[in-house]
Amino acid sequence: MIRNLILDWSGTLADDLGAVVAATNRVLHHYDKPAFTREQFREVFQLPYTEFYRHILPDVPLADLQALYLEHFPNEDQHAVPMIEHAEGFLEFAAATGRRMFICSSAPMEHVLAQAETNGVAHYFKHYHCGIIDKCAHVHHLLRQHHLLPQETAFIGDMRHDILAGRAGGLTTIATATGYESVSTLMTADPDILVKNLSALTLLMHSPTIPA
Secondary structure, three states, rough: OOOOOEEOEEEOOEOOOOHHHHHHHHHHOOOOOOOOOOOHHHHOOOHHHHHHHHHHHHOOHHHHHHHHHHHHHHHHHHHHOOOOHHHHHHEEEEEEOOEEEEOOOOHHHHHHHHHHHEEEEEEEOOEEEEEOOOHHHHHHHHHHHHHOOHHHEEEEOOOOHHHHHHHHHOOOOEEEEOOOOOOOHHHHOOOOOEOOOOHHHHHHHHOOOOOO
């Protein structure tokens, strides 16, 4: 039975793609680089995000980029980030069925907390692991810290890196087609389960066909 859920934030629970693209374009403007359209960004963005920045701004120290990104993602943008459709219903279902939920996100802690609190979902999560560059390495620490058994835990995310992180921890991997990567791209990571959205996952977890 899946008793524990490790959830990515951006693209899985929070619809922050527009705000992230806008902040990234402000960073690019600082270095006189051309801006991305939303679709261009989706085509080139990758995790770990260090690889993304190494590709687009190879000569800029990561610490400088992180500081600029935080500067250019203002507080008003946090309040403009809604939850992805069906995310709140899924969180309510998971909590009602006794699952423990944890966030594992590359987004900064202050961004995730502000968005979770603004959207009224902060209370669902036992712990926030944010600002994580390499989730594949961090997942082992997360499992040990919270005494989670791999066979009772699933990793849910919208990018290949989430699926690879779940596999690195020996977890059930669940991809949701609501975020930063297309279905065809997601499927190259070979998730155990692919759902079109979290409403579909709620229905699936009611089904006897998976260890809900």
